[in-house]
Each structure stands twice: as C-alpha cells, then as structure tokens.
Amino acid sequence: MSAIERPHVLLGSHPVERTTYLIGTKEVAKMYEEIKQWIENRSPGGLAYGRPRLGKSRAIRYLSQALPYDFGENLPIYHMLCDLGNKTMNENKYLEELLIGVGHAIPYSGKTIMKRERLIKFLKEKAETSGTHRIIFFIDDAQSLVELQYEILMDIYNKLEADGISLTVILVGQEELIYQRTAFLSAKKAQIVGRFMVHEYKFSGIKKMDDIETCLDGYDVESEYPIGSGWSYTRYYFPDSFEDNFRLKNYAKDIYDIFNELRTENGLHGEFEIPMQYFTLSVEYVLKKFGMDGRSVDYLTKVHWQEAIQKSGYIENEIYMDVLS
Numbered sequence: 001m002s003a004i005e006r007p008h009v010l011l012g013s014h015p016v017e018r019t020t021y022l023i024g025t026k027e028v029a030k031m032y033e034e035i036k037q038w039i040e041n042r043s044p045g046g047l048a049y050g051r052p053r054l055g056k057s058r059a060i061r062y063l064s065q066a067l068p069y070d071f072g073e074n075l076p077i078y079h080m081l082c083d084l085g086n087k088t089m090n091e092n093k094y095l096e097e098l099l100i101g102v103g104h105a106i107p108y109s110g111k112t113i114m115k116r117e118r119l120i121k122f123l124k125e126k127a128e129t130s131g132t133h134r135i136i137f138f139i140d141d142a143q144s145l146v147e148l149q150y151e152i153l154m155d156i157y158n159k160l161e162a163d164g165i166s167l168t169v170i171l172v173g174q175e176e177l178i179y180q181r182t183a184f185l186s187a188k189k190a191q192i193v194g195r196f197m198v199h200e201y202k203f204s205g206i207k208k209m210d211d212i213e214t215c216l217d218g219y220d221v222e223s224e225y226p227i228g229s230g231w232s233y234t235r236y237y238f239p240d241s242f243e244d245n246f247r248l249k250n251y252a253k254d255i256y257d258i259f260n261e262l263r264t265e266n267g268l269h270g271e272f273e274i275p276m277q278y279f280t281l282s283v284e285y286v287l288k289k290f291g292m293d294g295r296s297v298d299y300l301t302k303v304h305w306q307e308a309i310q311k312s313g314y315i316e317n318e319i320y321m322d323v324l325s
Contacts, residue, residue: 004239023218045169046199055276074130082144127165142171206274209256216248237291278314
C-alpha cells in the first residue's frame with residue numbers, strides 16, 4: 001500500500017491502459033521539422049515512409065497536435081486512412097471516403113459531381129475561415145493508393161490552388177511508396193510525382209541509447225494525467241519510488257543492452273532498430289505489471305525489463321522481418 005495518495009483515476013482509463021498517449025521522440029522531432037518546412041514552402045506534398053510498426057501513425061497524431069502551434073490553432077488538418085481491403089476503387093467511392101475523412105455531414109448524398117463540388121466547397125470554407133489558407137492531408141497506409149486516387153487529389157489541389165489555397169498531402173506508409181514513385185516515373189506519370197512525391201522522409205525507429213533516454217523522459221517528466229495534476233506516468237505507477245528519485249530514464253542502458261542481447265541470442269545481426277510499437281509495449285508492461293497496480297516492486301532489474309521486452313513480441317517480429325528481407 002502506498003503512503004502517497006495518488007489522483008483518483010477510473011479503472012482502465014489511464015492513458016497507459018488505453019494506449020492513447022503520445023510521447024515525443026527524437027525521430028518525431030526530426031520528422032516534424034522536415035514536414036513543417038514542406039508546409040512553410042506550400043509544397044503540394046511528400047512521402048514519409050518506413051518499415052511497419054515504427055510508430056508512423058502515432059507520429060501523425062503527434063504532428064497533427066503540434067503543427068497548429070506554428071501555423072495557427074485553426075489549421076485544418078485531416079488524417080485519412082486508406083481502405084486496405086478495397087480492390088474496386090472508383091471516383092464516387094473515393095470522394096465519399098474523403099468527405100468522411102474531413103468530417104463532412106453529408107458524404108453519401110448525390111451524384112459524383114455533387115460530391116466533388118461539396119468537398120471542394122467544404123475545404124475552401126475551412127481554409128478561409130481558419131485564416132491560414134492552407135489544408136493539410138495526412139494519408140496513412142498511402143502505399144495502397146491507386147492512380148485514380150492520385151488524379152482525384154490532383155484535381156482537388158488544382159481547384160484549391162486556383163482560389164489561393166495550399167493543399168499539402170503527406171503520404172505516410174511503408175517502403176512500397178518509393179517503388180510506387182519509381183513505377184509512376186517509368187509510366188511517364190511525372191505529374192503525380194511532381195505534385196506529391198518530390199519530397200521524402202525516411203522514418204526510423206529507436207537506434208541509439210539517447211533515443212531511449214528521450215522516450216523514457218517522456219514517461220518520467222513530460223507526461224501528465226490527470227491533466228493539471230502534476231503526476232507523470234512514471235510517478236503514477238511508482239509513486240513511492242518516484243519520491244526517492246526513481247526514473248525510468250535511469251534504466252536506458254539496461255534496456256539498450258537487453259535488446260542487443262536478445263537480438264544476438266536469436267541470431268539477428270542486421271541493423272539495430274527498435275520499432276516504437278514494441279518499445280512502448282515494453283514500457284507499458286513494466287508500468288502495469290511491476291508498478292503499484294501490479295507487483296509493486298521498489299526498483300526494477302534487468303530481469304524485469306527482459307520479461308517486458310520478450311512479452312512485447314519484438315523478437316518474433318524481428319525474426320519474421322529478417323526472413324522477409
């Protein structure tokens with residue numbers, strides 16, 4: 001039983017339990033600076049790509065929250081998800097998807113031409129009332145886009161540009177995006193490449209110990225729940241130890257060493273890279289299983305971290321990726 005009274009949080013509602021939180025990383029900070037430059041230059045768009053599970057979707061959420069600080073709090077930003085299972089894309093279907101993505105109240109009514117006009121009008125109003133004269137699209141899993149969808153996006157871009165509004169489309173996805181760009185160039189589709197694929201950013205996972213330290217510092221210091229309480233995630237799960245200067249950041253070397261040791265034990269000799277998904281799963285396991293609501297340990301050992309990392313599924317994923325490469 002802790003001698004320190006924690007804030008009251010409903011069972012299962014803490015961001016760590018719900019996995020709804022965002023932790024800043026050096027990689028996300030680098031990605032932010034790159035994409036911010038694209039937007040400042042009013043570029044039509046670019047590619048942000050990397051292997052699966054690196055945290056690209058979380059990065060989109062982080063950037064969507066951060067960009068309004070630089071471009072105005074009303075900056076219209078939309079996060080679109082590609083329909084991975086759809087094999088029969090047509091203009092009508094994609095316009096409906098875009099209308100849903102921007103939050104339009106009437107995505108299905110009317111003929112195709114009416115939907116196109118409705119979408120353009122909606123985006124113009126959002127850009128003008130925001131005062132930014134900008135629209136930002138983040139398209140997740142963009143490697144699934146087909147040529148028709150790019151043509152529709154080009155049409156939207158052209159119509160908005162005619163009214164002095166900049167549309168920037170950030171295509172976020174896997175490395176197939178690079179192959180797709182090459183295919184468009186080979187097929188003389190330079191107009192698509194010129195609009196949305198000139199710029200590129202390769203997204204990476206955690207590669208160095210100081211990357212781990214930055215992430216853990218987010219749990220120790222930069223996080224807070226409930227908002228305004230002063231209780232970081234580490235403090236909430238280890239309240240007594242936190243008072244005695246317990247910090248997850250102090251375990252960065254142990255974590256780095258364990259990831260390397262597990263890779264060696266399992267015959268993984270490629271480039272060291274921890275996808276963000278498996279890193280956060282490991283930290284969440286430690287907070288929930290060994291913190292106050294779990295085994296309530298006073299301090300952590302390498303055995304605790306090894307258990308957490310193994311439970312995350314990291315090694316199984318790396319073995320699978322190694323086979324595919």
